[in-house]
Amino acid sequence: METQETPVKQLAFLGNGSKLFSIYIVNLLLTAVTLGFYYPWAKASVLKYLYQETELEGSRFMFHGTGKEMFKGFIKAVAVFGVLYGILVAAQLSGDSSLILAGALVYLAGLLILIPLAVHGSMKYRMSRTSWRGIHFGYRGKLSDLMMLFIKGFVFTIFTFGIYGPWFTVSLRKYLIGNTRFGNVEFEYTGEGSDLLVLYISGYFLTIITLGIYSFWFAKDLINYFIDNIQLKQNGREIRLQSYLTGGTYFRLAIVNMFIIIFSLGLAAPWATVRAMRILLSNVFIEGELDLNDLEQTERPYTDATGEDVADMLDIGIM
Amino acid sequence: MDRFNVLYFDGQTSLPKEAVVSLELRHLTIVYLQDDEEKRVVWELDQIQPIEISGNLHILRYGDFPLQQIDCKDHHFYKALADRYPGAAFLKISFADRVKGWNVVAITLGFIAIMASVYFLVLPPVAELLAGQIPQTMEVQLGNSLYEGFVSEYEKNEKLTKLTNSFSREIDFNTSYPIDVTVVKSPQVNAFALPGGKVVIYDGLLKKMRSAEELAALLSHEVGHIEHRHSLKSISRSLSGYIFVSLILNDINGLSAVLVDNANTLNNLSYSRSLEADADARAVETLDRNNLDQKGLVGLFEILNKEAGEDTDYLKFLSTHPLTKERMQKAREAAAKQGPFKKNPRMEELFREISENGKAK
Numbered sequence A: 001m002e003t004q005e006t007p008v009k010q011l012a013f014l015g016n017g018s019k020l021f022s023i024y025i026v027n028l029l030l031t032a033v034t035l036g037f038y039y040p041w042a043k044a045s046v047l048k049y050l051y052q053e054t055e056l057e058g059s060r061f062m063f064h065g066t067g068k069e070m071f072k073g074f075i076k077a078v079a080v081f082g083v084l085y086g087i088l089v090a091a092q093l094s095g096d097s098s099l100i101l102a103g104a105l106v107y108l109a110g111l112l113i114l115i116p117l118a119v120h121g122s123m124k125y126r127m128s129r130t131s132w133r134g135i136h137f138g139y140r141g142k143l144s145d146l147m148m149l150f151i152k153g154f155v156f157t158i159f160t161f162g163i164y165g166p167w168f169t170v171s172l173r174k175y176l177i178g179n180t181r182f183g184n185v186e187f188e189y190t191g192e193g194s195d196l197l198v199l200y201i202s203g204y205f206l207t208i209i210t211l212g213i214y215s216f217w218f219a220k221d222l223i224n225y226f227i228d229n230i231q232l233k234q235n236g237r238e239i240r241l242q243s244y245l246t247g248g249t250y251f252r253l254a255i256v257n258m259f260i261i262i263f264s265l266g267l268a269a270p271w272a273t274v275r276a277m278r279i280l281l282s283n284v285f286i287e288g289e290l291d292l293n294d295l296e297q298t299e300r301p302y303t304d305a306t307g308e309d310v311a312d313m314l315d316i317g318i319m
Numbered sequence B: 001m002d003r004f005n006v007l008y009f010d011g012q013t014s015l016p017k018e019a020v021v022s023l024e025l026r027h028l029t030i031v032y033l034q035d036d037e038e039k040r041v042v043w044e045l046d047q048i049q050p051i052e053i054s055g056n057l058h059i060l061r062y063g064d065f066p067l068q069q070i071d072c073k074d075h076h077f078y079k080a081l082a083d084r085y086p087g088a089a090f091l092k093i094s095f096a097d098r099v100k101g102w103n104v105v106a107i108t109l110g111f112i113a114i115m116a117s118v119y120f121l122v123l124p125p126v127a128e129l130l131a132g133q134i135p136q137t138m139e140v141q142l143g144n145s146l147y148e149g150f151v152s153e154y155e156k157n158e159k160l161t162k163l164t165n166s167f168s169r170e171i172d173f174n175t176s177y178p179i180d181v182t183v184v185k186s187p188q189v190n191a192f193a194l195p196g197g198k199v200v201i202y203d204g205l206l207k208k209m210r211s212a213e214e215l216a217a218l219l220s221h222e223v224g225h226i227e228h229r230h231s232l233k234s235i236s237r238s239l240s241g242y243i244f245v246s247l248i249l250n251d252i253n254g255l256s257a258v259l260v261d262n263a264n265t266l267n268n269l270s271y272s273r274s275l276e277a278d279a280d281a282r283a284v285e286t287l288d289r290n291n292l293d294q295k296g297l298v299g300l301f302e303i304l305n306k307e308a309g310e311d312t313d314y315l316k317f318l319s320t321h322p323l324t325k326e327r328m329q330k331a332r333e334a335a336a337k338q339g340p341f342k343k344n345p346r347m348e349e350l351f352r353e354i355s356e357n358g359k360a361k
């Protein structure tokens, strides 16, 4: 029987806390014993697990990145940050106010250049190392474009006292998502800076009026706004992502996770991660005629993980 | 021969192909139907990627980019592979994947034990050792920049600063550090030493001084902290503790914040009892070298001790320099053993000016 309803597909997270915990604790131990040098391997093992336990139409996602690839990036990232922090601290210690200012400016300029560099490298690496049924994701953005977009957006945001911020965020999302491929499926971000600004302003005031309680609903709105505006295109057909996360659900997720982490002094973080993944993914629906048996391999191999590690040190979360 | 039903993906499209994999002697053969035609794919063992297992699901991938893949949901699959190809590289399960059950508990406890012993036993002496290696010029620079940050939040008492510095120049501290005293306006009864030679005294404490020897004892005590690099060691300890914790929590960004604004927490640093004892011992030495009455130190403790119960202002000094019965006892014993001492007329004169100036306000 034919129905007029849009076909719906869902992602499912099947991981469990105790398995993730055993990965996490081994990582902690080895990272401690190796004075931090195990970090890239630790990260690779966590990503591998999280991807592997994410299912779409009965097949698992896969993260192909290795500790070895990320280690090379890690060393470069450590060196870059060592130099930047060194400049900042040396300037601070000099006690000369003009040197302190110069040091801070160099540090800031360094960060300004590093952030797009890191985002670009990280997107390119992470996407190329992600696959599903053997079909790889890919990122085709250009570093020079992203750099221009970033610096322009940063300057505009400063000169408009932050008002341009939402447009800046949306322009980055449009560029990053718009340049992402999943085999022959293309992505697009359809959000608008003005909508995001309205969301920010109303969220900000409602949070103040409700003494912070609304912040959970605000966070939920931001997550949903991000996901609902992601659009997929396959052979001319448009497919939408929709997140049906509610404020109540997000409130319970955040509060319970907070208790889990605080009362275990952070040791139970893997259970919190698993809860978050499960709840967030269970609320995302893929609506439209997405033919998952008809994806074609389109991407080239790519193995440079430097951006991934720089992004880590800057604490930029990607996907 | 072992055969298993699998889903095969050819790396070109996402279309799953129902296939049968057979475990041949030196390779895997995958057979599937495409357009009613039987297709065979051969996988050489040495090009198969390490197996991934999640519950019943076994995933094998093969070759270079784009990789082929088979998914097998038969829970006998791994055992069959292991029996057929003992020692094959692609069957190795990583250390983390092998850790299960009680091993997890054991590793967790081991990890907590290692971290706790590093934090409490290894870190403090290492931090102090490192603090001891910092060249003096750098220490002075660090002290100066901390000092700028601190003093900007207080109003300096110019007159008392000048007088107290003149007073301190009368004392031979036997130190290579450039001792420089600053008196700030605050009712708090407190004083502390910064790395590299700066001493900060709140005028609330200065006003309580009853004799030149008490002030000399206070200055000698603070210079003791400087000479022993106590502040630097405390900063180094707390900083290393912070770095350690933030590395565990992966919070590298928090680091710069601490490096930049630790000046604010400086007057909250407290010295341990053993550090206080070291500083007291140096104070006794200094008073002795200058032929000053060592009862000054006893007097200093008496003021603090007697009034501590009555006035909460005193708690501040006591919290940064914990006062104990032993300290008092030691100071008394030292004073009792002391040989001849005399008054220094120049110091007496300066002290009179300091007290008059303090009372005038």
Ligand SMILES: [Zn+2]
Pocket: B221, B225, B271, B276, B279, B320, B321
């Ligand atoms: Zn002291």
